[in-house]
Amino acid sequence: MPNNPTLDKNMTETETALRREAARLLSQGEVAVFLGHEEGWDGVPVPFAASTAAEAGRLVWNPLSAPHLAKYLLDRLEGDEKVGIVVNGCGSLALDRILKDRRFPRERLHVVGIPCSGMLDPARVAALSDEERERVLKDGPVDPGLFLDRCSWCDVPNPVVSDTLLSEPLPVVRHRPEYPRVAELEAMDREERAEYLRGLYERCIRCFACRNVCPACNCRECCLDQWEPLWLGRATSPAEQQMFHFIRAFDVAGRCIRCGECERVCSVGLPLMELNDKFLKDITELFGVERPHIPADVEPLGCFEPGDPDLEDHG
Amino acid sequence: MAESAATPAESRPPGTAGTAVEKPPAGEETREWEPVIVGFLCNWCSYAGADSAGTARMVHPTNVRIVRVPCSGRVNPRFVLRAFQRGADGVLISGCHPGDCHYSTGNFYARRRLLLLKGYLEYLGIDPRRFRTHWVSASEGQKWAEVVRSMCEEVKALGPAPSLGNLV
Amino acid sequence: MSTSLASGAPTAPKAVRLVRAADLGRWLDALSAGSRVWAPQSVGGRPRYRELTPGREGRLDLEAVRTVDSPKAALLPQTEPLLAYRRAKDPGTGRPSLDLTPVPPAEPVVLFGVRPCDAAAVELLDGVFLTGDFVDEHYKARREKSVIVTVACSAPDRACFCTSFGLSPGSTREADVVLYGRSGPGPKAEPDAYYCVAYSDRGEALLTSEASRSAGVVEPPADEGQKLEDTVAAFRNLPTPLAERVGRVDVVDKLDGLFESPYWEKVAARCLGCGTCTFVCPTCFCFGVADCAAGGRGVRFRYWDSCKFPHFLRMAGGHDPRPHKKHRTRQRFMHKLNYHYHRYGRYLCVGCGRCVESCPVGLHLPQVADEVRGLEG
Numbered sequence: 001m002p003n004n005p006t007l008d009k010n011m012t013e014t015e016t017a018l019r020r021e022a023a024r025l026l027s028q029g030e031v032a033v034f035l036g037h038e039e040g041w042d043g044v045p046v047p048f049a050a051s052t053a054a055e056a057g058r059l060v061w062n063p064l065s066a067p068h069l070a071k072y073l074l075d076r077l078e079g080d081e082k083v084g085i086v087v088n089g090c091g092s093l094a095l096d097r098i099l100k101d102r103r104f105p106r107e108r109l110h111v112v113g114i115p116c117s118g119m120l121d122p123a124r125v126a127a128l129s130d131e132e133r134e135r136v137l138k139d140g141p142v143d144p145g146l147f148l149d150r151c152s153w154c155d156v157p158n159p160v161v162s163d164t165l166l167s168e169p170l171p172v173v174r175h176r177p178e179y180p181r182v183a184e185l186e187a188m189d190r191e192e193r194a195e196y197l198r199g200l201y202e203r204c205i206r207c208f209a210c211r212n213v214c215p216a217c218n219c220r221e222c223c224l225d226q227w228e229p230l231w232l233g234r235a236t237s238p239a240e241q242q243m244f245h246f247i248r249a250f251d252v253a254g255r256c257i258r259c260g261e262c263e264r265v266c267s268v269g270l271p272l273m274e275l276n277d278k279f280l281k282d283i284t285e286l287f288g289v290e291r292p293h294i295p296a297d298v299e300p301l302g303c304f305e306p307g308d309p310d311l312e313d314h315g
Numbered sequence: 316m317a318e319s320a321a322t323p324a325e326s327r328p329p330g331t332a333g334t335a336v337e338k339p340p341a342g343e344e345t346r347e348w349e350p351v352i353v354g355f356l357c358n359w360c361s362y363a364g365a366d367s368a369g370t371a372r373m374v375h376p377t378n379v380r381i382v383r384v385p386c387s388g389r390v391n392p393r394f395v396l397r398a399f400q401r402g403a404d405g406v407l408i409s410g411c412h413p414g415d416c417h418y419s420t421g422n423f424y425a426r427r428r429l430l431l432l433k434g435y436l437e438y439l440g441i442d443p444r445r446f447r448t449h450w451v452s453a454s455e456g457q458k459w460a461e462v463v464r465s466m467c468e469e470v471k472a473l474g475p476a477p478s479l480g481n482l483v
Numbered sequence: 484m485s486t487s488l489a490s491g492a493p494t495a496p497k498a499v500r501l502v503r504a505a506d507l508g509r510w511l512d513a514l515s516a517g518s519r520v521w522a523p524q525s526v527g528g529r530p531r532y533r534e535l536t537p538g539r540e541g542r543l544d545l546e547a548v549r550t551v552d553s554p555k556a557a558l559l560p561q562t563e564p565l566l567a568y569r570r571a572k573d574p575g576t577g578r579p580s581l582d583l584t585p586v587p588p589a590e591p592v593v594l595f596g597v598r599p600c601d602a603a604a605v606e607l608l609d610g611v612f613l614t615g616d617f618v619d620e621h622y623k624a625r626r627e628k629s630v631i632v633t634v635a636c637s638a639p640d641r642a643c644f645c646t647s648f649g650l651s652p653g654s655t656r657e658a659d660v661v662l663y664g665r666s667g668p669g670p671k672a673e674p675d676a677y678y679c680v681a682y683s684d685r686g687e688a689l690l691t692s693e694a695s696r697s698a699g700v701v702e703p704p705a706d707e708g709q710k711l712e713d714t715v716a717a718f719r720n721l722p723t724p725l726a727e728r729v730g731r732v733d734v735v736d737k738l739d740g741l742f743e744s745p746y747w748e749k750v751a752a753r754c755l756g757c758g759t760c761t762f763v764c765p766t767c768f769c770f771g772v773a774d775c776a777a778g779g780r781g782v783r784f785r786y787w788d789s790c791k792f793p794h795f796l797r798m799a800g801g802h803d804p805r806p807h808k809k810h811r812t813r814q815r816f817m818h819k820l821n822y823h824y825h826r827y828g829r830y831l832c833v834g835c836g837r838c839v840e841s842c843p844v845g846l847h848l849p850q851v852a853d854e855v856r857g858l859e860g
Contacts, residue, residue, distance in 0.1 A: 040845035042641070047844050049752035067844065072752070075808060185438065194440020198480070199540055203527055205552060206561070208792070209757035209843050223393070225794050231393055234773045234786040236562045238480030243400050246439060250392050253431060265843030267759050268551055269529050282434045287427065301431070304423035306413070311426045311433075313447045401777060482564070482775040482782050 003175070005118025005151035007063050007140055010167065014114055015061040017166045018086060021112055022056035025084045031110050032081035035069045037061070044122045047072060061086070063120045063137060066148055068261055070095040070215050073104045082108050088116030090150055092159035093257040094215035096295040099161065101255070103218045113162025115170045118151045121264070149273075150260045153177055156294070177258070177291065179281040181274050201241040203268045210262035210272055216252035223251070249275035254283060254301035258293035350404035350470040354379040355394060357387045359417035360452045361409035367456035375460040376467040379407060386410065388421030392432045395446065399436075400479055405445040405470040409462070412450040422450075444469050445476060498681040498690045499703060499711065501665070504674055506699030508543065511535060511595060513698035514689075518591040518630075521557045523550045532556070532597075545596045546673065548640045549835060553765030554597045555608060558625050561762075561787045565621065565772070570779035589624040593689070594631045599654035599661070600645040600833040602633045604765035606657045610827045611768055621785075630685050633658035635718040637672035642836030644725035644849050647732045650833060653718025659686030665710075667717045678703060678711050725836065729849045732830065738821040740860045742813070750816070751809040753846050758789030760847070761815065763837040769795070790814045816851050 008014065022034040036059040037045035045065045049072070050056045068091050076083055087095050092113060098104050124146045125133055136142050144152070157170040185193055211217045211224065223231045224244065231247060233240045249256075249272075258280060262272045283292040283300045286309055292300055356362040362383050368375065384390055387410025395406050408429060416422040429448050437443045447466050451459045502510060514520050520535045523544050530547035532554045533539075567584040594602075605626075612622035636643070636652035645651065652668065655661050660681050664674030679700060681687040690700060703711065761767040771788040774781050788795055791811050797803040805811050823831035838847040 041839075041847075041850050042845065044845060046846070047753050049749070071755075075752070182438075190437065190440050190442065193438070194477070197440060200527070203529075203531070205759075205762045206787075207757045207759040207762050207789075209755060209759050212755045212757040213843060225792070227794075231397065233482070233775050234562075234771060235482045235775050235782075235784055236786065237482045237775075239400050239478075240481075242439075242479060243396060246396050246435075247393055250396070250432070250435065265755070265757075265759075267763065267841040267843070268531070269527055278435060278438050279431060282431055286430050286434075301424070301427055304420065304427050306423065308423070308426055309430060311430055311448050312450050481777075482562070482784065483777050483780055 003152055003154055003173075005144065005147040005154070007120075007142055008117050011062055014166050015059070018061050018112065018114070019056050019059050021164060021166065022050060022059055022084060022086075023053040025110055025112075026050065026056055027053040030082060031084035033076070034059070034084035034086075035072055036086045037065045037067065037069075042126070044126070059086075061114065063118075063142075064122045064125060066119045066122055066264065068094040068213070068215065068259060070098050071213060071218070073098060073109075074218060077104065080108065082110060084110045084112060086112045086114060087159050087162065088114050088119070089156040089158055089160075090116075090154060090257070090259050092161045093156060093293070093295060094259060094261075096161050097215040097255060097257050098218055100295045100297065100299075101216075101218055109163075111159070111162045111164070113159030113165045115158045115165070115167055117157055117170060118147050118154075120146050121148045123264070148260065148264070150258065153258075155291075160294075177280065177284070177293065179277045181271065182277045182281050185274060185278075197242060198238055200270060201245050202238055204236075204241050204244065204270060205268060206236055206241070206244065207267065209265040209267065210270075211248060213261045213265045214252060215257060215259070215261075216255040217248070219251075223247070245270075245272065245275060248272075249279065252276065253279035254292065254299045255295070256280060256293060257295065348471075348475065350378050350467065350473075350475070351402070352379045352405040352407055352466060352470060353398040353403045354381045354407040354409065355384050355387070355390045356381055356451075357389075357410040357417075357422070358383055358385050360411035360415065361387075361449075361459065363453035364409075364451040364455045364459040367453065368459045369456075371456050373456060373460040375463045378467045378470075379463055386416065386418055386421035387425040387429075388416075388418070390425060390429070392428060392435075395432060395436070399441055399445075399476065401481070402476065402478070404473075404476045405447070405466060407447050407449070407462070407466055409449045409451045409459075412452055415452065441476075442473060444473060496680045496682060497684065497687040500679040500681075500690050500695070500700045501676055501703035501707075502662075502679055502698075502700045503676045504545075507545065507677075510695060510698040510700060511543065513694040514593050514595070516694060518593045520593045520595055521554060522595040523547050543596075545634055546637070548636070548638065548643070549598060549837060549840065551837070551841065552763055553604065553835065553837065554594050554601050555604065555765050555768075557592055557594050558605065558608065558629060559612075559622060559768060559770075559787075562784050563621060563786075564782050564784045567782050568780070586621075589621075589628050591628040592625065592630075594629060596662075597631055597633050597658070598636060598835065599633050599652060599656070599658065600643075600650055600835040601765045602631050602658045603645075603650050603654055603656040604833045604835070605631065607766045607823075607827075607829060607831060607833070608768055609657075610829065630659045630689050631657060632660045632662065632679075632686075632689070634662040634677070635664070635668070635715075636721070637664050637668040637674070637718075638670045639721065639723040640836070641724045642839035643723040643834065644729050644836060644839075645834035646723045646726040647729045647849065647852075648830055648832055648834045649731075651719045652721040652723065653715060655680075655682050659683045660690055663711075663714050663718055665714065667714050668721050678714060680711075680715070723834065725839065725849055726834065729853050732820070732832070732849075732852045734852055734855050735821050735824040735830070737855055737858070737860075738817060741855060741858060742817070744858055744860050746855065746858050747809050747813040750846065750851060751807070751812040753844050754791070754808055754812045755844050756791055756793070756808050756811070757843065758787075758791050759841050759843060760838040761789040761791055762787060763841045765833060765835055765837070766819075766831045790818070816848065819848060820852060820855075 025031045034050045038048035038058045040046035256276045524541035525544040530550040532550040569582045571582045573580045612619040662677040665676040770785045819831045
């Protein structure tokens with residue numbers, strides 16, 4: 001069952017509450033820095049680290065506050081200062097991913113949570129005409145196609161990690177994840193699929209934005225950066241291009257939160273989640289994990305059942 | 316067809332069972348094409364199984380280039396992806412039977428990972444017959460020989476793996 | 484800002500022709516016969532600048548405001564083999580040796596449909612690779628066999644700021660031929676024909692070649708002389724939207740004193756540390772050299788590297804002079820707006836707007852250039 005994302009009508013009040021709360025945390029010294037969004041040059045919210053109460057006044061919360069912030073915690077591993085961060089439902093999954101992977105101490109965090117009923121895709125909104133954009137951002141109604149892909153299956157409107165909630169929790173309707181894009185690919189011939197993937201990943205410019213934005217790609221040193229062993233050759237040959245993405249997807253298998261941030265930041269528009277979704281789908285089918293994108297205390301690949309499906313080939 | 320591991324295991328330096336033969340360089344393909352299969356064998360069961368096949372002088376193909384790993388749980392899926400990328404015609408992973416792992420549970424973890432890998436490789440367009448997983452214990456030399464023979468035949472029939480487009 | 488070419492007025496046209504938009508495909512086919520041809524194409528829904536290869540995905544898209552990737556890859560490929568080697572035996576002594584094979588010589592290439600800013604970027608790359616104590620043979624070989632066919636911009640978008648660096652939507656810098664839409668600039672311009680003006684001998688040779696002539700590149704009507712001049716002037720005088728906000732960028736002196744500014748921490752706090760900006764940038768030129776080897780054979784190649792990557796400056800002993808994101812972010816902007824100016828007398832930016840459009844977190848050069856003006860120091 002698909003989700004029906006909507007825009008929160010009270011975002012302006014939430015934004016005011018966010019600024020107030022961040023200013024309080026900063027001025028009372030509870031946190032040394034607060035991670036949120038500020039308005040970028042083209043009006044779209046961009047990640048922002050406020051370090052004074054005055055700077056907290058620049059924080060924004062609006063229908064385009066899509067970028068997740070948890071990954072920025074890894075820039076602040078040094079020292080012991082406390083960090084404030086704002087998260088909505090899916091943003092909290094990203095944060096939880098980093099916490100469950102034990103990459104940032106929970107006790108150094110103050111999490112401000114905002115229940116969320118949907119966020120727009122900044123790129124899709126940017127493609128609208130000026131009047132249309134104005135209308136959408138002011139009072140809607142909003143075409144469901146303008147929301148982020150992740151909103152269409154989200155059933156985590158309320159933050160799973162938070163110290164302060166800025167508004168009332170929203171009702172939760174659980175539904176089974178579906179993976180239509182994987183099914184589409186699986187329906188192709190194997191050769192056709194190989195050809196498709198080859199053509200697809202040839203377009204990659206190897207900027208690593210997908211990896212850098214991914215909350216599950218949080219290793220101390222990324223294998224793709226290593227020289228010894230050389231997991232990824234530096235040549236942008238078709239084989240290496242594919243290997244980059246095949247490795248990237250497998251390395252987050254069982255830990256991907258299905259946020260799709262990788263796709264959102266891809267400057268050449270690669271449908272990267274086609275690979276990640278394959279793992280999510282298979283994890284459900286093989287191991288019976290119903291919502292594999294929700295961070296768990298023990299990940300699907302960090303455990304086993306003696307009765308897991310048989311692996312041995314007979315031939 | 317040649318004998319594999321014909322010398323007793325004790326007289327060889329460790330880790331040299333089934334020593335790899337180089338692919339004939341391009342342009343000198345006078346011999347019949349032989350597939351290159353990379354095998355990841357756990358030290359405690361399958362590697363010993365391959366050894367026992369050798370000491371029992373069982374005849375089986377030498378196409379498998381064996382990489383000895385402490386446990387099938389050591390096999391990072393990237394090993395397999397990289398092997399295919401660099402031109403392997405097939406990859407074989409073999410470990411202790413479930414329940415018999417030297418480290419109790421290593422192969423159970425491996426099983427989950429490799430189950431995912433199997434589906435993934437096919438999804439990436441790699442023929443599933445080129446990737447096999449088996450449980451071979453130290454006493455199953457016969458089974459090892461059979462696994463290698465059947466896999467070699469199958470991969471040979473498939474022909475060389477399609478190139479993914481390397482620089483070299 | 485008017486025809487503000489820092490190096491003075493454009494050189495006089497050497498040849499003028501006219502080509503109908505409908506004949507462009509034919510012309511490209513004709514050019515492909517003697518050269519490799521690169522052109523802006525729509526690939527997977529995005530404008531990309533790539534080689535035209537029969538059978539490969541991609542549709543010519545001359546009016547895309549900017550391609551995701553710049554044309555620099557035609558002169559400085561993302562992966563460029565430098566030599567090939569093979570393990571061998573010395574026939575005399577029987578000792579092992581290496582057979583070295585140089586890469587095949589560069590083939591002639593036409594960079595078609597380049598935007599004026601990207602052509603101007605080639606001038607900056609030339610400065611790096613062709614001047615000073617070291618001349619890069621590989622770049623030189625490609626560059627000498629290249630012809631740049633620019634298409635003047637009819638509708639610069641909200642990310643365009645070439646005029647901030649003294650260029651213009653009709654700049655002829657480093658262009659061998661410039662195509663000007665006959666209907667002049669305008670937001671909805673879909674020209675039915677282009678004036679083709681050659682500004683160099685190479686451009687003249689291309690325009691007047693038999694291949695071009697037979698593909699419909701013809702003499703313009705004799706009475707259109709004035710119209711051509713007006714059209715060219717209109718393109719040169721076209722403003723660029725983002726430059727209206729940024730103004731003329733001249734911050735080299737300001738940045739001299741800002742190396743230790745806390746501002747860089749603010750910038751780094753937003754940076755994702757990816758290499759998007761450097762890889763889409765037409766003027767970023769940093770590269771690394773590596774080998775790809777197997778079975779006794781190998782290729783040594785160079786590949787684009789990025790100062791934004793954590794391993795970029797790491798040395799053999801493990802020391803990294805730029806260990807933090809702050810250092811790496813600062814490096815890129817300082818290089819563009821200060822270091823390069825000190826070495827070459829030019830800013831390392833042409834205002835193409837790619838970082839504005841592609842940065843996943845909206846961190847881009849014009850904003851930084853604007854913000855540093857207001858900093859203390």
